[in-house]
Amino acid sequence: MLLGISLAVEIITLWSGGEPGRTTGLTRWVTGPLVIGPLLLAFVIKQRDRRRRDTPSNQARS
Template sequence: MTEVFDRVMNVLAVALWLGCVWLGWQAVLRPRRPREPIQGPVWVVRAWGLGFVLLGTCLTIESVTLMAGGEQGWPADGARWVAGPLVVGSILAAFLSRRWDRRRTRAMNEGRHRREPGRPLE
């Protein structure tokens, strides 16, 4: 019974990793219209998409290899050392970009409403 459960979980994991590939590919192809998980400059969206494509591909290969009775190999290293930093770095860059935009917008709005001494309100 446990073996059947393990197989079902492995198949679901492969479907999840293929979903990551699809979501990443959508971000790479359409960086100006990204899905909800990531928004920011085009280069950030593309880096996130590429990271998700690599992550999904590496983990799909790893899961299929382990299901077929093989041993853990280079796909796990690719996910750990290439895809992981790309995804995490792009999420951090998107967060900082949004924060920078909010700060810049707030500064512009405050500057517009401030009046200089000796100058009448507009």
């Protein structure tokens, strides 16, 4: 949400003829990993669980 607000403020600033500030750039650098990190972690956990489920030892039990 913070990234979206930051982008909206930057777009409005640029449309009104201003220059983008450093705070907008800093917000992107901070919020980018906060958004991508959980998505990447969820993908890794899902892949790990899928691999555990598909191992031969687990298939023999079924």
